[in-house]
Amino acid sequence: MQGLANPARFMRLSKVVQPWLALASVLLIGVGLYFALFGSPADYQQGQTVRIMYVHVPSAWLGMVGYTTMALASAVGLIWKHPLADLVAKAAAPIGASFTFLCLATGSLWGKPMWGTWWAWDARLTSMLILLFLYLGYMALQSAFDDPGRGARAAAILALAGFINVPIIKFSVDWWKTLHQPASLMKMSGPTLPPSMLTPLLLMVAGFTCFFVVVLLLRVRAEIIASKIRAIRLTQIHGSHESPLADRLAG
Amino acid sequence: MDSIATFFEMGGYARFVWPAYGLVGLVTVGLLVTSLRTLRVRERALAALQEEMPGRRGRSRDL
Amino acid sequence: MNRLFEIVRRDLRLALRQGSDSVMVVTFFVLTVILFPFGIGPEANILERVSPGVLWVTALLASMLSLDRLFQADYEDGSLELLALTPTALEVLVIGKVIAHWLTTGLPLMIAAPVLAVLLHMNGDGFVALLVTMLLGTPTLSLVGAMGAALVLGARRGGVLLSLLVLPLYIPVLIFGVGAIDAVVQGLESGAQLLVLGGILLAALPLAPLAAAAALRQALE
Numbered sequence: 001m002q003g004l005a006n007p008a009r010f011m012r013l014s015k016v017v018q019p020w021l022a023l024a025s026v027l028l029i030g031v032g033l034y035f036a037l038f039g040s041p042a043d044y045q046q047g048q049t050v051r052i053m054y055v056h057v058p059s060a061w062l063g064m065v066g067y068t069t070m071a072l073a074s075a076v077g078l079i080w081k082h083p084l085a086d087l088v089a090k091a092a093a094p095i096g097a098s099f100t101f102l103c104l105a106t107g108s109l110w111g112k113p114m115w116g117t118w119w120a121w122d123a124r125l126t127s128m129l130i131l132l133f134l135y136l137g138y139m140a141l142q143s144a145f146d147d148p149g150r151g152a153r154a155a156a157i158l159a160l161a162g163f164i165n166v167p168i169i170k171f172s173v174d175w176w177k178t179l180h181q182p183a184s185l186m187k188m189s190g191p192t193l194p195p196s197m198l199t200p201l202l203l204m205v206a207g208f209t210c211f212f213v214v215v216l217l218l219r220v221r222a223e224i225i226a227s228k229i230r231a232i233r234l235t236q237i238h239g240s241h242e243s244p245l246a247d248r249l250a251g
Numbered sequence: 252m253d254s255i256a257t258f259f260e261m262g263g264y265a266r267f268v269w270p271a272y273g274l275v276g277l278v279t280v281g282l283l284v285t286s287l288r289t290l291r292v293r294e295r296a297l298a299a300l301q302e303e304m305p306g307r308r309g310r311s312r313d314l
Numbered sequence: 315m316n317r318l319f320e321i322v323r324r325d326l327r328l329a330l331r332q333g334s335d336s337v338m339v340v341t342f343f344v345l346t347v348i349l350f351p352f353g354i355g356p357e358a359n360i361l362e363r364v365s366p367g368v369l370w371v372t373a374l375l376a377s378m379l380s381l382d383r384l385f386q387a388d389y390e391d392g393s394l395e396l397l398a399l400t401p402t403a404l405e406v407l408v409i410g411k412v413i414a415h416w417l418t419t420g421l422p423l424m425i426a427a428p429v430l431a432v433l434l435h436m437n438g439d440g441f442v443a444l445l446v447t448m449l450l451g452t453p454t455l456s457l458v459g460a461m462g463a464a465l466v467l468g469a470r471r472g473g474v475l476l477s478l479l480v481l482p483l484y485i486p487v488l489i490f491g492v493g494a495i496d497a498v499v500q501g502l503e504s505g506a507q508l509l510v511l512g513g514i515l516l517a518a519l520p521l522a523p524l525a526a527a528a529a530l531r532q533a534l535e
Binding site: 037038056109222236 | 268279
Binding site: 078130133134136137140141144145146150153154157158160161162164165168169171172173175176179 | 461468475483485486522528
């Protein structure tokens with residue numbers, strides 16, 4: 001952990017790790033796609049639409065992983081005042097939001113043939129919709145300040161408050177759903193998947209996760225460089241006075 | 252040839268399955284491309300700034 | 315404790331002197347609820363069915379109206395910085411502000427709600443439940459709202475931003491507030507829903523002031 005704490009060392013390490021992760025991601029998604037589209041059977045109830053699951057479930061997973069990453073990084077940034085943690089939180093938000101959106105869109109495309117409607121107030125879909133708004137609020141708050149440090153700290157507090165709220169929201173939506181459960185809706189895929197479907201699903205989840213880390217590293221590197229640029233500009237403005245931020249980032 | 256056609260038909264659900272995969276492909280590739288492009292643009296901006304300030308060059312060798 | 319009362323009294327005095335805040339909030343509440351019969355028709359059975367939801371959703375929106383001014387004036391004229399320098403913890407300041415906010419918005423909303431429930435033909439059994447859920451729910455709205463208000467201090471477009479931050483966090487209160495009333499109207503027990511509402515309030519009571527005080531501290535840095 002200590003090795004990652006230094007931005008310069010993080011840059012070097014991420015450059016080493018990134019190509020391997022990218023390769024793993026391409027291989028896993030490639031093999032996963034083969035199984036998802038050719039090598040797995042159609043569901044006896046849902047027919048070929050079950051193939052949407054192989055992109056829907058990884059998207060949902062990354063939507064939640066993104067928020068968890070954001071909240072954990074925010075906590076580290078708030079408690080230890082670590083600049084790198086703030087940048088990780090900032091970089092994770094748009095990725096997580098994109099996958100949350102994909103989860104909703106693919107869920108809708110799956111819902112139309114299965115439920116006969118583009119949108120059902122299914123407990124899981126509803127929770128994901130609220131999660132998307134938590135992401136949007138986070139990103140809006142972060143970019144609403146002229147001072148990026150201020151935006152990062154305010155957004156970190158919001159991310160933690162949201163993280164505490166996610167289980168409460170999940171619980172309320174589940175409870176609300178059981179009250180209003182329409183009988184006509186078909187149950188989504190049951191808890192146990194046959195291995196022929198589980199294999200492509202796990203491959204896709206693993207591949208998507210590698211992809212998430214690759215993009216996260218890219219974005220964190222871009223954020224580190226942005227703060228370096230800002231630090232250099234600051235020292236240019238203030239002449240010879242060294243800014244502590246520049247020292248910290250220059251490592 | 253026939254099997255390819257049935258594959259793309261997706262048992263009559265082609266208009267749901269393919270848009271789902273297409274959308275996921277579009278968004279993920281878009282995410283990757285925009286992230287890469289931002290990184291490249293900023294790397295170039297930083298290099299240009301460091302050209303202007305040769306005195307600070309040594310300190311940022313880790314980039 | 316004395317400081318707490320002092321803060322509440324100061325805020326109440328300011329609110330009363332400006333006069334308009336509570337009146338505006340209640341007027342907005344009444345007016346928006348009155349829009350619904352125009353939007354969905356005057357049939358008594360439909361209005362009765364949607365009345366708990368309409369009242370609660372509108373109350374959420376109304377309670378947000380005065381939120382962005384919660385810390386704004388004190389932040390702009392510098393008195394927030396002075397308050398932060400006193401030995402009183404910022405958490406106490408936040409709790410004082412929340413109490414003042416609840417007294418000037420939550421309480422008037424609670425008083426107005428039964429009258430509007432009559433206009434929406436709410437089932438007579440639901441009135442007590444409506445009052446109890448509002449008593450348990452509106453303080454949570456003020457608490458969570460105070461956190462949002464502290465976070466957007468000094469932000470661009472703070473007012474709109476505030477609603478984007480706070481509304482998703484209000485959803486549990488809405489679900490259980492409406493759920494308790496619906497249960498009573500249908501002749502069921504509403505104890506579980508009220509317990510959850512109370513639980514959410516008890517959880518927000520320490521957590522929201524902590525978060526709000528942290529947000530204030532970083533706003534003053």
